[in-house]
Amino acid sequence: DGGITQSPKYLFRKEGQNVTLSCEQNLNHDAMYWYRQDPGQGLRLIYYSQIVNDFQKGDIAEGYSVSREKKESFPLTVTSAQKNPTAFYLCATSSVPSNYGYTFGSGTRLTVV
Amino acid sequence: GQQVMQIPQYQHVQEGEDFTTYCNSSTTLSNIQWYKQRPGGHPVFLIQLVKSGEVKKQKRLTFQFGEAKKNSSLHITATQTTDVGTYFCAGTTDSWGKLQFGAGTQVVVTP
Numbered sequence: 242d243g244g245i246t247q248s249p250k251y252l253f254r255k256e257g258q259n260v261t262l263s264c265e266q267n268l269n270h271d272a273m274y275w276y277r278q279d280p281g282q283g284l285r286l287i288y289y290s291q292i293v294n295d296f297q298k299g300d301i302a303e304g305y306s307v308s309r310e311k312k313e314s315f316p317l318t319v320t321s322a323q324k325n326p327t328a329f330y331l332c333a334t335s336s337v338p339s340n341y342g343y344t345f346g347s348g349t350r351l352t353v354v
Numbered sequence: 355g356q357q358v359m360q361i362p363q364y365q366h367v368q369e370g371e372d373f374t375t376y377c378n379s380s381t382t383l384s385n386i387q388w389y390k391q392r393p394g395g396h397p398v399f400l401i402q403l404v405k406s407g408e409v410k411k412q413k414r415l416t417f418q419f420g421e422a423k424k425n426s427s428l429h430i431t432a433t434q435t436t437d438v439g440t441y442f443c444a445g446t447t448d449s450w451g452k453l454q455f456g457a458g459t460q461v462v463v464t465p
Contacts, residue, residue: 272450281363283442283457284397291450331396339451342387342399343444 244268247332247346254326254353262317262349264332270344271337273315277301278329278348287330290315291337319351326353358445360456367433367463375459377426377443386419386426387453389442397442435463 248263264273275287286299290309304323309315319326329350333343357380367373377386385404389397401410403419403426410417414437416429426443440460444453 284455289452335451337450339446339453340402342402343453344399345396348396
């Protein structure tokens, strides 16, 4: 089946630790995105990538880092510099242009204790 | 920068009633897309509107793109409990289609 795999579904980390969220796709989409969702705040763009080895900051990139070494993969690292990392993280992909919409993964719920 | 606003933020609907959610952009959009996110789920693409004044229907859902391509609406007729969720609009001005999402309208349906 074609789709997006985000792992893990739930993640617990201690404050001050870096953590990496996985996003893998087999849709052959060029563009990939990371969003953060907090209650009542909709979707906020963290980073996005149109092609391999290139990515751009979104609206809330501080405290996060990404890489795009392969077309299929776009991992997100939540660093200790992110002040409030507890949130629901969504990975999405699209063709370029995104005429057929974004396809979202099922998300990773990160809780920092 | 481009901003997409959605109203209302929250909508409580009696089953069988109609309701409308609205989306407004500060800039002219190339196209607008609508997504639905069920509670505990992830957003799912519903539709894209491209042309000025365009109207599209999906069963009980009617989507409209304004003449100036700066606003859009989603109208649901005879709401059912399966319509529960958050509806997002998302617009783009980029040539390659990077979306700016609205904050969403959370819909609660009571039987």
